[in-house]
Amino acid sequence: MKILFLLLFLFLIDYYFFLGTISVFSKNTYAHNFYKYFFWILSIFVYFSITYLIFSSRNIEDYNFNNNNIIFSTIFFIFFGAKAIGSFPLILDDIFRFFKITINLFSKSNLDLSRLVFLKKSALFISATVVSSMLLGIKFGRFNFKKYYSNIFIKNWNYDYKIIHISDLHLGSFKSKDKLRKLVSLINNENADLLLFTGDLVNNHYKEVIPFKSILKDLKAKDGKFSVLGNHDYGDYTGLKRSSKEWKDNFNNMIKVQEEIGFDLLLNESRLIDKDQFKFNLVGVENWGAGNFNKDGDIDLAMKNVDDSLPTILLSHDPSHWRSVILKSKYKIDLQLSGHTHGLQFGVELKGFKWSPVRLRYKEWAGLYSSSKKQIYVNRGVGHLGYAGRIGIMPDISVLKIKNGTT
Numbered sequence: 001m002k003i004l005f006l007l008l009f010l011f012l013i014d015y016y017f018f019l020g021t022i023s024v025f026s027k028n029t030y031a032h033n034f035y036k037y038f039f040w041i042l043s044i045f046v047y048f049s050i051t052y053l054i055f056s057s058r059n060i061e062d063y064n065f066n067n068n069n070i071i072f073s074t075i076f077f078i079f080f081g082a083k084a085i086g087s088f089p090l091i092l093d094d095i096f097r098f099f100k101i102t103i104n105l106f107s108k109s110n111l112d113l114s115r116l117v118f119l120k121k122s123a124l125f126i127s128a129t130v131v132s133s134m135l136l137g138i139k140f141g142r143f144n145f146k147k148y149y150s151n152i153f154i155k156n157w158n159y160d161y162k163i164i165h166i167s168d169l170h171l172g173s174f175k176s177k178d179k180l181r182k183l184v185s186l187i188n189n190e191n192a193d194l195l196l197f198t199g200d201l202v203n204n205h206y207k208e209v210i211p212f213k214s215i216l217k218d219l220k221a222k223d224g225k226f227s228v229l230g231n232h233d234y235g236d237y238t239g240l241k242r243s244s245k246e247w248k249d250n251f252n253n254m255i256k257v258q259e260e261i262g263f264d265l266l267l268n269e270s271r272l273i274d275k276d277q278f279k280f281n282l283v284g285v286e287n288w289g290a291g292n293f294n295k296d297g298d299i300d301l302a303m304k305n306v307d308d309s310l311p312t313i314l315l316s317h318d319p320s321h322w323r324s325v326i327l328k329s330k331y332k333i334d335l336q337l338s339g340h341t342h343g344l345q346f347g348v349e350l351k352g353f354k355w356s357p358v359r360l361r362y363k364e365w366a367g368l369y370s371s372s373k374k375q376i377y378v379n380r381g382v383g384h385l386g387y388a389g390r391i392g393i394m395p396d397i398s399v400l401k402i403k404n405g406t407t
């Protein structure tokens with residue numbers, strides 16, 4: 001039933017966009033007919049894509065590496081996105097028309113109610129720009145790994161220490177073993193002290209890791225590799241109930257596969273990292289996200305065995321955990337590392353300036369932030385979800401140099 005409502009909603013947006021733009025082309029011309037058929041064939045393909053995706057994500061037992069889910073979800077995001085964003089000039093036009101109707105009614109004047117040609121053409125131009133940019137983002141953004149370097153200062157940190165922080169691999173969308181090998185080699189070339197992964201290893205199912213297991217095993221760091229779970233690692237988006245055997249099997253296998261690729265998965269627990277007698281706490285919580293996201297993260301449990309005279313780094317997938325819980329807590333957590341936002345895979349990032357629509361939802365969405373002597377660093381994600389590309393916000397390998405100092 002929900003799917004029918006979704007399809008009806010998509011159809012209404014399509015129909016609104018179609019009615020608003022078709023009159024750009026004169027009737028009974030080749031361009032008019034071509035636009036009409038092209039528009040609706042494409043729309044039917046989008047409806048098929050979204051229906052296929054909904055059913056295939058629920059059928060987790062038959063997960064297959066060679067599935068085309070990422071292609072279908074990308075088609076959906078490109079064409080639906082183009083029409084939704086392109087509708088803004090038409091909405092603006094309808095607001096003008098509403099005022100004209102009101103004036104005609106009350107003043108008995110006769111203002112022209114037809115759409116403004118300029119706004120109709122703007123709708124088509126914006127949609128074409130969205131489609132072109134998104135196609136370029138697939139070709140030039142999807143695997144364009146970028147190293148983001150940051151110096152982070154922590155009090156009583158008496159060692160120059162290099163951490164590689166990555167997040168959101170989303171292996172179900174990643175598809176390319178060669179690109180993953182390239183990523184592993186870029187990380188290993190840094191010869192880091194520690195490798196930290198802040199969750200969303202998969203989209204839905206532990207089997208997404210299997211084809212990539214031997215490559216991920218090659219990731220190296222002197223003092224080890226540690227990880228936490230992201231909201232996608234629980235299998236909750238498959239529609240399975242947490243009490244079901246299938247859900248539990250998937251979750252247990254998810255934990256097991258992290259061990260098989262050499263990651264020490266921190267489930268509301270901590271480790272003491274001892275580097276030539278320089279010590280610090282590494283704490284990891286399960287996913288905790290504001291709003292509708294699951295709240296399995298338990299900072300009280302995770303901090304139970306922590307020596308708070310030592311510096312502390314926390315791994316927590318969702319950055320909203322920092323503002324909602326960590327900043328208000330009594331715990332001396334010097335630095336939280338998070339991911340989850342992907343920087344929306346879309347935005348602008350120039351020297352000293354960064355912007356993405358995702359900042360409307362997450363105040364801390366990319367890079368370093370601080371407040372009340374606590375800091376958070378948010379990785380932009382190294383994989384992708386939904387749309388198989390990136391525009392302006394590149395796949396992120398964060399190279400964090402931790403030094404002694406105050407914020």
Ligand SMILES: [Fe+2]
Binds near residue numbers: 232
């Ligand atoms: Fe993610």
Ligand SMILES: [Fe+2]
Binds near residue numbers: 341
């Ligand atoms: Fe996430």
